[in-house]
Every structure is written in structure tokens, then in C-alpha cells.
Amino acid sequence: MTALPGPTPRKLGLAIDLDTCVGCNACVTACKGWNDQGYGAPLSDQNPYGSEPSGTFLNRVHSYEVLPADAPAQVVNFPRSCLHCEAAPCVTVCPTGASYKRAEDGIVLVNEDACIGCGLCAWACPYGARELDAAAGVMKKCTLCVDRIYNDNLPEEDRVPACVRTCPTGARHFGDYADPDSTVSRLSAERGGMELMPELGTMPVNRYLPPRKKGVEQASPLAPLLDIRAAGLAGWLDRVLSRI
Amino acid sequence: MHPAPSVILFTTLSGLGFGFLAFLGAGCLHPAGLTAFLLWGLGYALAIGGLLFSTFHLGNPQRAWRAFTQWRTSWLSREGWASVLTLLLLAPVALSDWLGLGWSGLPGVIGAAMCFVTIFTTSMIYAQLKTIPRWNHWVTPVLFLCFAGTGGAILAGKVALAVAACLVLAAVMVAGWQIGDRRFADVGATMESATGLGAIGKVRVFERGHTAGNYLLREMIFVVGRKHAARLRVIALVLTAVVPALMLLLAGPHPVAIALAALCHLAGAMAQRWLFFAEAEHVVGLYYGQR
Known part of the structure; x- marks a missing residue:
């Protein structure tokens, strides 16, 4: 049913630390690896070794340059995937009921057997989280590794999404945002977790932890020496040359 | 799109x-x-x-x-x-x-x-679709309804009604373009809000997440073909409204005139609809620094 379930008792999601992410793409690879086997249609590639390779991914890592007004530019690596929005617009537009948000934990999923591949849900998503698989003709999206997190056959430490499990810098955290004491809730509260494009009213569950302020330690210890005033002959030359 | x-x-x-x-x-x-x-x-x-x-x-x-x-x-x-x-x-x-x-x-x-x-x-x-600000406005349903009414009136050979409908359609199309051109800015989604990094400073794409194309770029970040947007708007206006109205006014409800006017209107409608998609900017383009 493509009606939204309303507030869910659990709000499972990710906290992605933009301060720690080094843009290694391990999460992209792990995601593709895990979701290629088992849950739903495999994530296909088209012409993977040709001149114009293309394929379905549920997670992609962008890099941005951010230019503060009074400091050098910094590069921020930015993994982009489904935010499992509370007011998910991709769910309500679906004509077949294939796209749904789980009432128990808020995970947004696609029932691929009912998906006609019209693509409207991808149009409705502001975050580019959905990609229509060119081989299967059905919509693919992050499942929050629903086939890992409840999987009793896996060792307990593996019962987290593949991207979280694999992240070598610990930049990805998984947990329940409905629980104020969960890791993700505490991290988000401490670090000022951000919603992406809040102006579109999607109420994303996932939060992005902003890069920490690089304050004093970023200033060069040699900085005071740069402000040397020329004196003597050099000072006289400086004054004359500035006047010409 | x-x-x-x-x-x-x-x-x-x-x-x-x-x-x-x-x-x-x-x-x-x-x-x-x-x-x-x-x-x-x-x-x-x-x-x-x-x-x-x-x-x-x-x-x-x-x-x-x-x-x-x-x-x-x-x-x-x-x-x-x-x-x-x-x-x-x-x-x-x-x-x-x-x-x-x-x-x-x-x-x-x-x-x-x-x-x-x-x-x-x-x-x-x-x-x-809030994600496509140009479409997310009441002018879109008005435009579609005007198109249906005008096309229907032309095919029905109701000269006075068709000419009036052509005038209304032309006005709605122009209004739609003017409103549409402002919509993205009105909604206020920017690269800064899309990445949440606006508090630090101005955001610029440093590197995309992938070197070749993908579904998002093909489906929603369609930037080719906008070069001729202004010319296509004039063509759409002339073909959907001006020429059919003149044809019916000059020739009256003659079957040949009706058929030609309807075909002309349909060709214009297709030009307009092509622009409707090609000009529509999806907010996901912000992640790619393209709209």
C-alpha cells in the first residue's frame, strides 16, 4: 500500500560523518557486492568494460569543494543514498503499491514483483536515491540491508548494512533514530546532524554530520612572521615604490 | 528531464x-x-x-x-x-x-x-512533483486543460470557440513559461541545501561519484537541447495557437481546414511538450552541479 504508515515505532537509518569520510568508495563496492546476491534483482551493469560503462548503484560518493569566506577551500566527500524519509514522496506517487515504507521500522522498500518500472518514484525523490535497473526494468534503492540487519544466520557484528560494516574510517553509523539514546541519535545531537534539502518537506531520517570546524590548529604557527614590516633601506624602498 | x-x-x-x-x-x-x-x-x-x-x-x-x-x-x-x-x-x-x-x-x-x-x-x-519546481505549480493543470479544450474545439470545428481557446492557450503558455522560469529559485533548493554544507561556504562540484553516465543523468539531468528554448517557445506558440486560429478564421469549418489546423496544433503541442520536459530541472541535478 502506498499510503505512508505515519510515525513508526522505530526509525532505522544512517548517520554519515562528512568529517571522517575519506571518499574511498568502499561503501559503494560493499553495497553493490551485497545487493548483487539475494535480495531482489541483481544490480546490473551495462557495457562495464566498454567505453561508456553504466550500472545500477544504491550508493554513490560525490566530492565537493567548499569555499569558506575567510579560509582555504576544503574538499568534502559526500556519500549519497536513500535517506528513508518519514514523508517519503517516492512512496505515495507509486501507482502499483510496489513502493512502500515499513510500518515497523520505517525502511523504504520496493516490492519488485509489483514494480512496473514507470520511474515516477525516482522523479519524486530529491536525492537521486532510486535508479531504474536497465536489465530488470524495476526500481532499485537502498534497502538498509534489510536482509542483513535482522539476519540471525550472520554473526551479530555483521547485522548492520554492508556499507556501515565495511567503512574503514567508521564514517557510517547505523541505528534507530526513534531511540534518543541510540548511537546515531546521540551523534546527531552532539554534532548537529543535518537534513538534506529540508525545504522539500521530505523529513529524511538519515543525518549527515557536518565537517568539524578546523579552528586554531589550522592557522600556521609561522603566521605572525608573515606580518614583518620592512625597515631601514628596504623600508625606504617600500615607501618610495608604493608611492610611484 | x-x-x-x-x-x-x-x-x-x-x-x-x-x-x-x-x-x-x-x-x-x-x-x-x-x-x-x-x-x-x-x-x-x-x-x-x-x-x-x-x-x-x-x-x-x-x-x-x-x-x-x-x-x-x-x-x-x-x-x-x-x-x-x-x-x-x-x-x-x-x-x-x-x-x-x-x-x-x-x-x-x-x-x-x-x-x-x-x-x-x-x-x-x-x-x-516538488522535486521539479517548474511543474509543481497550478499553471501545469491549467495548461493541460487548455490544451485539451483547444484541441477539442479545433477538431470539433467550432470556429469562434476554437479561436477564443487558442488565445487563452497562448496566454496560459506564456504565463506558464514566465512562472516556470522563476520556480527553481522560488523553491530555494541549492547545492548548499542539498549537501548541507552551506554553513561552511560556497559549494562547488569537485568530483562526481562516477566517471560515466548513469540513470539519474540520463533521466533527470537532461541539459542538451535547451539552447533553442526561446525559438521553440515561439514555434510552439505559432503552431498551437496562431496558425490554427488563422486557418479556421479564414477557411471556416471546412473539413480540410479543420484537419490542417488540428495537425498544426498537434505539431505545436509536441514542440511545447518536448520543451515541457527538456526545460524542467530536477533538484537532483544540484548534486551534479547541473540543472
């Missing part, structure tokens, strides 16, 4: 078809016998043909029947229901015109109203 031929043909043909069916249903024409068969046939062919084209857009068209299940929440599902109900409602009216059974009247008027309801649901598939 990628201007896929399937959706352009779907919206233009079914728009014209339902517009014409509305005029037939409302009893504006009084066809009988073979003429009735041909005219109703044309209306049905356009409407159903357009709907069939829409299925070419699907990844799994064999499951298209499932699109009838979610009418409570989905405009696409409502569109499916409205179109089928309208075509069923008008079927006895068409039969009655053809065989002279005298059944038209109230069912025809209801069917005519349902034609416009169908057009409205089609337009809402696009107008509901």
Missing part, C-alpha cells in the same frame, strides 16, 4: 483525444451514421493510442494492470481509472450517435466532464 517520445506522444495524443471526446460527448456536434463512427473513432483512437504509448515508458509493461490499485494516493493510478471510466462512460453515447439510438444526453455530458477530469489527473502526475 529527459523528453522521452513515449510520454510526449502520450500526453499530446491522449490530451487531444479526450478534448475531442468531450466535445462529442457534450453533443456539440450532431454526427450520425458513418460520420459519427469516424469522428468517435478518431477520438477513441487518439485517446487510447496516447495511453498505449505511455506503456512504452514502462520497464515491465506486462504488470501495468497493477497501476489501478493505488488510486487513494497516486495520481498515476487515478489517471488510469479516470481514463478507463471515461472511455467506458462514453461508449454507449458513441454507439447511440452511430446507430441513432438517441441515448446521448446526460451520460454524454457526464462523460465530457470526465474527459477533463482525466486530463486533470494526467497533469497532476507532473504537477505533484
